[in-house]
Amino acid sequence: MIRIATLGTSTITRLFIEAAVDVPTVAVTTAYSRDAERAAQFAGETGLSSSTCDLDRLLSSAEIDAVYIASPNGVHARQARQVIDAGKHVLIEKPAVPTVGEFVDLISAATNAGVVVLEAMRNRYDPALTAIADLLPELGVLRRASLSYCQRSARYDKVLAGERVNIFDPALAGGSLLDLGVYPIAAMIHLFGEPDRVVGAGIPITGGADGAGAALAVYDGMVVDLSYSKITASDRVDEIQGESGTLTFDHVAEPGLARLRLLDGSVTDHSFAGPRNNMVHEIRRFASLVEGTADVATDHAETVATLRVVEQLRTAG
Numbered sequence: 001m002i003r004i005a006t007l008g009t010s011t012i013t014r015l016f017i018e019a020a021v022d023v024p025t026v027a028v029t030t031a032y033s034r035d036a037e038r039a040a041q042f043a044g045e046t047g048l049s050s051s052t053c054d055l056d057r058l059l060s061s062a063e064i065d066a067v068y069i070a071s072p073n074g075v076h077a078r079q080a081r082q083v084i085d086a087g088k089h090v091l092i093e094k095p096a097v098p099t100v101g102e103f104v105d106l107i108s109a110a111t112n113a114g115v116v117v118l119e120a121m122r123n124r125y126d127p128a129l130t131a132i133a134d135l136l137p138e139l140g141v142l143r144r145a146s147l148s149y150c151q152r153s154a155r156y157d158k159v160l161a162g163e164r165v166n167i168f169d170p171a172l173a174g175g176s177l178l179d180l181g182v183y184p185i186a187a188m189i190h191l192f193g194e195p196d197r198v199v200g201a202g203i204p205i206t207g208g209a210d211g212a213g214a215a216l217a218v219y220d221g222m223v224v225d226l227s228y229s230k231i232t233a234s235d236r237v238d239e240i241q242g243e244s245g246t247l248t249f250d251h252v253a254e255p256g257l258a259r260l261r262l263l264d265g266s267v268t269d270h271s272f273a274g275p276r277n278n279m280v281h282e283i284r285r286f287a288s289l290v291e292g293t294a295d296v297a298t299d300h301a302e303t304v305a306t307l308r309v310v311e312q313l314r315t316a317g
């Protein structure tokens with residue numbers, strides 16, 4: 001049994017704990033918060049057996065095998081390094097870190113320590129994305145794709161009211177590209193590999209983060225447009241176009257339905273019935289990596305490729 005402690009007490013950690021119940025080889029046991037009372041309350045509400053506000057003590061405990069990090073993006077690298085140096089496995093919420101260099105350093109530290117570091121990018125591990133990949137040969141030569149994640153954040157209202165909010169704070173690696181843009185980028189990398197180049201632009205909002213953005217990724221013979229926003233919403237479907245047909249699907253982070261329309265007139269609908277909370281797949285993957293029944297090289301390669309695209313877009317502004 002892999003005994004896991006959680007860092008961070010927001011909604012995503014609750015969803016992680018809920019999803020982990022469906023993975024029999026893991027047990028989430030301990031909640032860490034920077035605040036002792038919050039840690040205890042969170043553990044009580046989520047059914048965990050213990051809580052702490054002492055990270056050093058938690059990491060030196062023989063009762064913990066692995067840590068799930070769900071703190072703000074800009075804190076991940078430091079915390080993940082602490083976890084690895086303590087000899088524990090680490091699953092880090094997306095984006096694992098904001099830069100390629102930081103992730104390469106974590107890989108190297110994890111390799112030396114003999115532990116697993118994995119980015120919790122939930123669409124990468126969702127079998128629905130594999131099912132979409134399996135449909136691609138039907139489309140013939142691929143030429144275009146449009147992938148998007150635009151969801152207006154309730155926390156944007158706080159920014160508009162003049163408050164500082166983590167997820168919109170550039171000092172904590174907030175903003176639309178790092179929070180939501182990484183989903184279409186990770187899906188693109190998973191489906192088509194790394195592009196030859198990317199160009200893009202972001203829309204800065206009060207406080208300096210990008211509230212929304214768009215990018216174009218260029219491949220040999222194909223282009224992919226990417227959209228992401230935390231200040232506007234979209235009803236647009238995701239779409240992949242080939243010379244023989246078009247595939248649309250409903251959500252880049254949790255695909256549920258797809259429609260394959262071929263130029264011969266045939267239309268086929270596909271439903272990817274899966275668990276309501278698709279974080280379960282990344283937890284299963286993490287467990288198999290910790291147990292040594294899978295190889296982490298492709299996971300790391302996809303994270304690095306995703307971060308390389310992110311870095312190019314951040315440099316472009």
Ligand SMILES: NC(=O)c1ccc[n+]([C@@H]2O[C@H](COP(=O)([O-])OP(=O)(O)OC[C@H]3O[C@@H](n4cnc5c(N)ncnc54)[C@H](OP(=O)(O)O)[C@@H]3O)[C@@H](O)[C@H]2O)c1
Binds near residue numbers: 069071075093167
């Ligand atoms: N997979 C998904 O679907 C999904 C969805 C949402 C978010 N996420 C990811 O989850 C992570 C957390 O996002 P969020 O929006 O939940 O963040 P958040 O609410 O700003 O912070 C999450 C937790 O981190 C701790 N924290 C806050 N500020 C901190 C700081 N400066 N230093 C250290 N710890 C701090 C807090 O816990 P304590 O104060 O109790 O320590 C807080 O509950 C991000 O990486 C985000 O990209 C993933």
